Amino acid sequence: MTELLNALLHGAVYAVVGGALVVLAYYVLDLLTPGHLGTHLLGDVRDDASTTGGPSYSAAVVASAWLVGVAAVVFTAIWTNGETSLGMALLWTVVFGLLGILLNSVMLVAIDAVTPGDLRAIVCTPGRAVPLAYVAASTALAVSAVVAASIA
Numbered sequence: 001m002t003e004l005l006n007a008l009l010h011g012a013v014y015a016v017v018g019g020a021l022v023v024l025a026y027y028v029l030d031l032l033t034p035g036h037l038g039t040h041l042l043g044d045v046r047d048d049a050s051t052t053g054g055p056s057y058s059a060a061v062v063a064s065a066w067l068v069g070v071a072a073v074v075f076t077a078i079w080t081n082g083e084t085s086l087g088m089a090l091l092w093t094v095v096f097g098l099l100g101i102l103l104n105s106v107m108l109v110a111i112d113a114v115t116p117g118d119l120r121a122i123v124c125t126p127g128r129a130v131p132l133a134y135v136a137a138s139t140a141l142a143v144s145a146v147v148a149a150s151i152a
Contacts, residue, residue, distance in 0.1 A: 010086055013086065013090065014089075014090075017074075017090055017094060018071065018074040018078070018093065021074055021097035021101070024097075024098075025066050025069075025101045025104070026063065026066070026067065028101050028104075028105055029062070029066050029108075032105060032108055032120055033120045033124050034121050034124055035124060037059060037063065037124075040059040040124040041055055041056065041059055041060055042055055043055035043056075043126060054126050054127065056123070056125055056126050056127065057128050057129040057133075058123040058124070058125060058127075058128075058130050058133030059133075061134060061136075062123050062133050062136045062137050062140065064137070065136075065137030065138070065141050066137075066140045069100065069104060069141050069143065069144025069145075070097060070100050072144050073096055073097055073099075073100040073144050073147050073151070074096075075148075076096075076149075077092045077093040077096045077097065077151050080092075080152050092151065096148075096150075096151055100144050103143045104139075104140050104143050107143050108120070111139050115132060117132075119132055119136060
């Protein structure tokens with residue numbers, strides 16, 4: 001019974017720390033994109049889509065990739081360090097989670113620099129997802145995969 005309670009405690013702590021890292025990744029992406037990311041994702045519900053263009057599916061693609069990527073890094077850090085002490089596993093989780101967020105930020109700015117137009121503004125444009133959003137999303141997933149692999 002003690003092992004079960006200990007495992008439940010660890011699971012709860014990992015979930016809170018992992019959730020906090022995912023929320024932090026969302027806020028960092030919000031800072032990197034023009035306007036308020038939540039507004040781009042929801043669209044302006046006070047007006048019909050004909051006046052505002054509705055939600056940005058490009059922003060949804062990029063934000064989803066960021067969140068899944070950070071979650072993959074968090075998962076890998078927990079999975080590979082689960083046998084160590086809770087404190088050490090949490091340290092790995094936080095450090096590599098922050099590294100993933102930082103590198104995704106750098107890569108978004110880098111991809112923005114080498115692609116035409118303003119990528120960060122383009123991915124927040126209302127309407128259907130544009131091809132450049134898939135490039136930004138793929139970059140986030142690729143960077144996260146590399147960070148996750150470096151843990152294992």
